[in-house]
Amino acid sequence: MLNTGEPDFPSPDNVRLAGIGAILANQTRYTALDGTPALKAAIRRKFLRENGLTFSDAEISVGAGAKQVLFNILMATLNPGDEVIVPLPCWTSYLDMVRLAGGVPVSVSCPEEAGFRLAATALRDVVTERTRWLLLNSPSNPTGAIYSREHLQALGTVLRDVPHVGVISDDIYEHVRYNNGQFATMAAVCPDLRPRIVIVNGVSKAYSMTGWRIGYAAAPAGMIAAMAVVQSQCSSNPCSISQVAAIEALDGPQDSVAEHCRHFRQRRDMIVDLLNAVPDVRCACPDGAFYAFADVRTLLARQVVRERGITDDMALCQYFLNECHVAVVPGSCFGAEGYMRLSYASSEDMIARALARMTTGVRRLLAP
Known part of the structure; x- marks a missing residue:
């Protein structure tokens, strides 16, 4: 089977032991709606340590996987007819998630000759007054393409001229890279655009924790609050045991x-x-x-x-x-x-x- 994007490695021993410890300590009850303070603090440390970004607890949201977090963002921010620019090829769920939230996906073909990456000129050509988001995924599922700092800077030049357009940066494959350069994410590359950027990430790919179902987002506090309203009516808090394991994944050994x-x-x-x-x-x-x-x-x-x-x-x-x-x-x-x-x-x-x-x-x- 070569069709599933799931690492075949077991979750790290320290992560599994943390989950077992959470069960034995009876940490099996409801938690704060969008993540415990302890997990939010671990996520904040991750962003500071690895991306040079500082966030408050009010700017962090935790959900049952990055997929739920993405859906929360779209549900919380899209009005009927709002457009979301999606570079193709893209992860299969993006387009239907936009539609389910009442939005209109605007697909932009990014051919292999262009490295499967969205060019700044192509972005400029498709932005309209109805555009709400640009959805970027780097490294990419399905192509493995990575947006370098230079690529993101070029896109940022376009975005500065259209202040109504935000960026959803799906960074779930951040740690699965084969070059030696520093990982580039839009909020770090273009800090002046940060008030309209949402970063989405999680523990599933980097730590082989797909079944634990923990994803998270960093965004302006008002957007995080709106996402919490959506989550409160669909799933409530993510798994309490998985949150403890995720803290260990983020704070523990990274070998x-x-x-x-x-x-x-x-x-x-x-x-x-x-x-x-x-x-x-x-x-x-x-x-x-x-x-x-x-x-x-x-x-x-x-x-x-x-x-x-x-x-x-x-x-x-x-x-x-x-x-x-x-x-x-x-x-x-x-x-x-x-x-x-x-x-x-x-x-x-x-x-x-x-x-x-x-x-x-x-x-x-x-x-x-």
């Missing part, structure tokens, strides 16, 4: 973060090499996250493949599932037809077996 990233880098190099050895498949090397985003347009253009009824990436991924027993995700799910996403959050053995099956399947397709 596992670097170790996991080292393994992800090895898996990335392996899967990219294997994909580029598949006939008519090409895959650029991602800079972050744990997804390979492979270009299968040449394969889909082959007459012999089309004659077998495989004319798009959806059909190709269905073929891989049915005939090769390998699950991958079509690029069209992310707004990029002719691509497919493969997660390398799985073991090297699973990656090798999956790519061997896919290679055999492709050669079978191309056989006369």
Whole structure:
């Protein structure tokens, strides 16, 4: 299975022990609506230590995963018809979350030739008086693209001319990066824009804590208060036990973060090499996250493949599932037809077996 964005590593020992300790200490009751003061303090320390950003408790919100936090933001801020600019390819939930909140997603294609990143000129072209948010994800799911400090500065130049537009910065893959540079987030790069920036993050990817369901946001206090109103009517507080574990993840030893990233880098190099050895498949090397985003347009253009009824990436991924027993995700799910996403959050053995099956399947397709 190469379709799920879930690290296969266990949660760190100290995190699991903290969760067990919370149960034994009977920390199993309702907590403050959007996070305990202790967890908010740990999140504030994280932002100061890693991003050079200072926040108060009133500027921090904790929810049941980054997904809920994103949804809270959109529900709390969008009026019917408000527009949210979403660079494509993007995580599959973004567009429907905007629609559910009454907004209008404005998709902007960011081709591979542009590094799958939104150009400042493209941003300027799509901003209207109804634009409420620009939604950025770096490192990106599904492409692994990273917005550098220079990229963010260029976007910030455009945003300064449109004071009604804010930025939602989805930084959930912050710690899954393969370059040695400092991580860039818009609030740190463009501090003058900070009053209209929301940072979203969580513990799921960096600490292999997907099932603990803890995400958080940093934003102006008024926005955090509005998000709390939304959360109060849909879920109330995030899990009390998970909040204790998240404190340990953020404040405790960080060795596992670097170790996991080292393994992800090895898996990335392996899967990219294997994909580029598949006939008519090409895959650029991602800079972050744990997804390979492979270009299968040449394969889909082959007459012999089309004659077998495989004319798009959806059909190709269905073929891989049915005939090769390998699950991958079509690029069209992310707004990029002719691509497919493969997660390398799985073991090297699973990656090798999956790519061997896919290679055999492709050669079978191309056989006369």
